[in-house]
Amino acid sequence: MNWTGIIAIYLHEMDRMRRTTVQSIFSPVISSSLYFVVFGAAIGSRIPVIEDISYGSFIVPGMIMLALLTQSVSNASSGIFFPKFLGTINEIYAAPLSTTEIVIGFVGAATTKSIILGSLILATGLFFVEIYIMHPFAMILMLVLTSLTFSLLGFLIGMLSTNWEELSIFPTLILSPLVFLGGSLYSINWLPEFWQNVSLVNPVLYLVSGFRWSFYEMADVSITTSLTMIFTFLILNITAIIYIFSKGFKIKD
Amino acid sequence: MSVDILIKIENLKKSFQGGLEALKGVNLEIQRGEILALLGPNGAGKTTLINAICGIVLPTSGSITVDGYDVVKDYRRTRSMIGLVPQELNLEAFEKVFQNVSYTRGLYGKKKDPAFIEKILRDLSLWDKKDSKLRELSGGMKKRALIAKALSHEPKILFLDEPTAGVDINLRRDMWRAVRELKEKGVTIILTTHYIEEAEAISDRVSVINNGEIIITDNKNDLMQKMGQKNLTIEFQEPFNEIPSSLGTYNLKMNNNISLTYTYDSQGSSTGITALLQDIKSAGLKLKDLNSSQTSLETIFEKLLEESA
Numbered sequence: 191m192n193w194t195g196i197i198a199i200y201l202h203e204m205d206r207m208r209r210t211t212v213q214s215i216f217s218p219v220i221s222s223s224l225y226f227v228v229f230g231a232a233i234g235s236r237i238p239v240i241e242d243i244s245y246g247s248f249i250v251p252g253m254i255m256l257a258l259l260t261q262s263v264s265n266a267s268s269g270i271f272f273p274k275f276l277g278t279i280n281e282i283y284a285a286p287l288s289t290t291e292i293v294i295g296f297v298g299a300a301t302t303k304s305i306i307l308g309s310l311i312l313a314t315g316l317f318f319v320e321i322y323i324m325h326p327f328a329m330i331l332m333l334v335l336t337s338l339t340f341s342l343l344g345f346l347i348g349m350l351s352t353n354w355e356e357l358s359i360f361p362t363l364i365l366s367p368l369v370f371l372g373g374s375l376y377s378i379n380w381l382p383e384f385w386q387n388v389s390l391v392n393p394v395l396y397l398v399s400g401f402r403w404s405f406y407e408m409a410d411v412s413i414t415t416s417l418t419m420i421f422t423f424l425i426l427n428i429t430a431i432i433y434i435f436s437k438g439f440k441i442k443d
Numbered sequence: 444m445s446v447d448i449l450i451k452i453e454n455l456k457k458s459f460q461g462g463l464e465a466l467k468g469v470n471l472e473i474q475r476g477e478i479l480a481l482l483g484p485n486g487a488g489k490t491t492l493i494n495a496i497c498g499i500v501l502p503t504s505g506s507i508t509v510d511g512y513d514v515v516k517d518y519r520r521t522r523s524m525i526g527l528v529p530q531e532l533n534l535e536a537f538e539k540v541f542q543n544v545s546y547t548r549g550l551y552g553k554k555k556d557p558a559f560i561e562k563i564l565r566d567l568s569l570w571d572k573k574d575s576k577l578r579e580l581s582g583g584m585k586k587r588a589l590i591a592k593a594l595s596h597e598p599k600i601l602f603l604d605e606p607t608a609g610v611d612i613n614l615r616r617d618m619w620r621a622v623r624e625l626k627e628k629g630v631t632i633i634l635t636t637h638y639i640e641e642a643e644a645i646s647d648r649v650s651v652i653n654n655g656e657i658i659i660t661d662n663k664n665d666l667m668q669k670m671g672q673k674n675l676t677i678e679f680q681e682p683f684n685e686i687p688s689s690l691g692t693y694n695l696k697m698n699n700n701i702s703l704t705y706t707y708d709s710q711g712s713s714t715g716i717t718a719l720l721q722d723i724k725s726a727g728l729k730l731k732d733l734n735s736s737q738t739s740l741e742t743i744f745e746k747l748l749e750e751s752a
Contacts, residue, residue, distance in 0.1 A: 192519070198549025209537055277533030281592070284497040284527050285550035286519040 195287045199295025200302075203269055207303050214265060215307060218257045222311045225253050226318040229375065234319075240377065243406050246319035251402040252374030254311050258304050258336050259369050259394065263361050266300035266344025271357055274348070289435040297341045304337035322405070328413065329404035335420045336397055342427035349434065368394045378410045393419060449475040449600065449631050450496065455505035457491055457655075465491040467655040468505070473633060478626055480642030480663075481635040482744055483652035489635040490530060492652065493602050497527050509600065523551060526598030530605040530635075532585040536578035540569060543577060544591045551596035563591045566621070583614045590621070601625060603634040607641060619645050639744055651747050658747050667737060675705040675716060677723070678732040687726040693719050701731075 207214050230246025237245040273279035282292060315321055323329050351357040372394030378386045389395050390411075400416025403409035409416070450473035457466040465488045473479050483489050494500040496507055498518055507514045509521040535543060544560050564570045567587045572580060580588060586606070593601060603622070607615040622632055622645055636642055642649050643663070650660040659666070682700040693715065696704045707714045723730065 192552040194552045194554065195550045198546055201549075202546050205538075205542075276535065277529075277531055278535055280494075280499050280529060280533070281527075281547060282550060283499045284522060284525070285547075286522040286552060287550065288519075 192285075192287055192291050195285060196291050196295045196298070199282070199287075199292065200299045203296060203299030204302065206269070206272075207265070207299070214261070214303060215310065218261055218307055219310050219314055222253050222257055223314050223318070225249065226315055230319045241406070241408055243408065244319065247321055247406070248377075248402075248408075249375055250312070250315045250319060250321050251405045252398050253315070254308050254333075255336065255372075255394075255398045255401050256369050256374045257311050258308050258333070259340050259365060259397070260361060261307055262300060262304040262337050262340035263344035263347065263365055265303050266297060266341040267348035267351070267357055267361075269296050269300055270345050270348035271351055289432070293342075293345065293431060293435075297338070297345050300341035300344060301334070301337045304341060305333060308333050308337065324407050325404040329401065332397070332401045332404055332416070332420065335417075335424060336401070339420060339424045339427055342424070342431060346427060346430055346434070349431075368392050373398045373410055377408075393423065396420070446472075447475040448472045449510055450633075451506075451508045452492075452496070453506050455492070455495060455507060456503045457488075457495060457500060458503045465655055466495070466502075469652070469655070469657050471650060471657055471660060473631065474648070476626065476629055476631055477647045478622065478632045478634070478645055480646035480649045481633060481652060482637065482639065482642055482649055483635070484637060484748065487652045488655040489652055490604055491655075493527070493604055493633070493635065497525055497602060498522050523596070524599045525602065526593035526596065526600070527602045528586075528589050528593045528604060528606055530608065532582060532589065534577040534585055534588060536576065538577055539574050540564070540577060540580070540588055540591075541573040544588070544595050547592040548595040553596050559597075560591075560595060563594050567591050568617070583610050586610055586614065586618075590618070594625075598630065600631045600633070603632065605635055605637075607636070607638060615641075651744060653748055658750075667743060672706050672708055673714075674736050675707065676702060676734040676736070677705060677730065678702045678734075680729040680731045683728065687728070689726050690719070690722055693722075 226246065226249075229249055230244075234245035234249070240248055270279075273282065287295075312321070347360050348357065371389065372392045373389065374394075378389045378395065381389065396411055396416045396419035399410040400413050400420070403413045403416070450471075452469055452471040452473075455466050455469040456464070458464045469488070469492060471492075481489050481492070491500060495502050496509070496514060498514060498521075502515075509524055512520045514521045538546070541560060541564065544564065545555060545557070548556070548560065561570065561573075564573055567590060569584065569587050569591060572584060577585065577588060590603075590606075606618055606622075610618070619641075622634070626632055634641070634646070646663050648661065649663050649666055651658045676698070679701050684700065686695055686697060686703065694706045696706070698704055705716070705719060707716070720730075
């Protein structure tokens, strides 16, 4: 393994995050804080407590998950798309690095950014609402696995995109609706039965549910199902990346 | 003396997804320690060939070995030996020079060596720009930064893709000097160019590529001797209106009413100069001056391209 090469990519990407702290860290943290203020303190005070949990506390795991999913995809996709767009990707292709090493470098950095971001949003939430974590290990596991899985997905999108429009299609048209309709701000138990069943098709639901369970033992689906789903997404993403790299599809023409 | 082949390319073909056949069965052997100029017009396949050797494009078929190692199977060994200065000035905008050059060294798995990076930057007159952002550099400075990056991991082979395109004459001379110094250190250098004078000035051998095929590869001097014709310019003391009929059998061209150019094959057993001069004397013309010159590589290149078209 070319560990020095992996570390070079990783640090290079982390440095890019440092240069864009406002965009990649402050912006999502401020957005989440606004949600906590509006939904937690203002509107939330008029929503009855759910199983002894105030609405403000209830939405914290969902808000963190929302930021993790969108920012992981956005960071990882732009992380690999920028060098492709600038043409600087060629120096990575010309270096003695395997596909796996390139993916570890880029996705590792994007995952780290998401974990930092998730932790910051959690810390911010503490200022606005009461939060307790009943299963810290499960919480950390879900945080890491979700960051990793969606960073891999973002990497895949960035790799396959040939222009800015393609880069934004998935986050805007698919991921955002899935995230908002995946129970980040509500429990699917509040929906009519038909829509509850429809919601079960949404993969994001399993992530939000599992993450919320780690906080309050409150879930739409069992934690085992949630973990099975996240592992399945992870394996699917890894398989897809291995496949497209082995074919050189849209990468090394 | 046996020739030490460092890079061997056999029947290399590359077709792109759009259907363009950029390389149509290239065979080329690059010798250790030489400077090879890869000449060809735009779109001839020069960059594709380089990119295939460096691992940036996947060949459709054929093989490339570097020091006996296959560039696909043993890519770690081959790529570690190669440094590439790309044609385009593609650089990260916001990174600083020193940091970015060190980053490239890291990609090649080499431990940090600030002293070595400093030496490269000093050699390339970039040291005072080490803390400048790459986007703040001029075009010529960006080119130097790309060379610094290519040298950062101490390659044994250096590819220079159009190294002096768009750079001023001072930088061009600096680069030629740097290239010669690298050769003295044992680095094998392959440069693509369409500035024939560049190939003429610094290369040992020349390979001409057109439409995805290598037309000829030869020692530069041999090529010039083989393909080159010599011109003898003859200036007379008094003007004349036409070439005297007694000189009709010679390959002569009137430049103006006081000078002629005689073109002859430098490889021929007899150049015909002695006979021509005697016939000029017999025709009553008085010589003022004689000047001989060799056909430039540029003319040879054009001739080769015409023949291959």
